[in-house]
Amino acid sequence: MAVKKRPFSKLQCQECKRINYFTRKSKKAVEKLELKKFCKWCRKNTVHKEAKR
Numbered sequence: 001m002a003v004k005k006r007p008f009s010k011l012q013c014q015e016c017k018r019i020n021y022f023t024r025k026s027k028k029a030v031e032k033l034e035l036k037k038f039c040k041w042c043r044k045n046t047v048h049k050e051a052k053r
């Protein structure tokens, strides 16, 4: 199968719902990403989760 999957995941701030980061996913299906990152909109560290497409 020649399905091309984009290797990027979007990381969305769970407080303001903005997408702040893009991250690469490994080939194997990973569980939903959940990272603490700095959100420039919230101006603090918030939980960022992989956004749905």
Ligand SMILES: [Zn+2]
Residues within 6 Å of the ligand: 013, 014, 015, 016, 017, 018, 039, 040, 041, 042, 043, 046
């Ligand atoms: Zn935010």
